[in-house]
Amino acid sequence: GGVKLSDEDYTSSAATDTLHLITPIILSKWGSLNKVTYIIRAQQRLHKRYFRLLGRGKESGKVITAVARELAGFIWAVARESN
Numbered sequence: 409g410g411v412k413l414s415d416e417d418y419t420s421s422a423a424t425d426t427l428h429l430i431t432p433i434i435l436s437k438w439g440s441l442n443k444v445t446y447i448i449r450a451q452q453r454l455h456k457r458y459f460r461l462l463g464r465g466k467e468s469g470k471v472i473t474a475v476a477r478e479l480a481g482f483i484w485a486v487a488r489e490s491n
Contacts, residue, residue: 443486443489446486447486454475454478454482457474457475457478458471458472458475461474
């Protein structure tokens with residue numbers, strides 16, 4: 409399955425807490441607060457997944473590949489949403 413972007417995906421206290429760091433320039437580039445929130449949540453999720461897999465003793469190359477695949481799916485979903 410793919411990544412589905414919905415309004416539910418954009419709401420998260422962790423992502424919202426991070427929004428105070430976002431400058432107006434970044435918001436103007438990405439277009440909407442919802443999209444920026446989703447991007448922050450994706451970054452946090454990928455970061456957590458990377459270290460969780462490493463902590464479980466997985467080989468670093470396999471961990472990088474797994475996270476890269478999820479990142480590619482995220483980029484694809486954002487690109488489709490933008491079109």
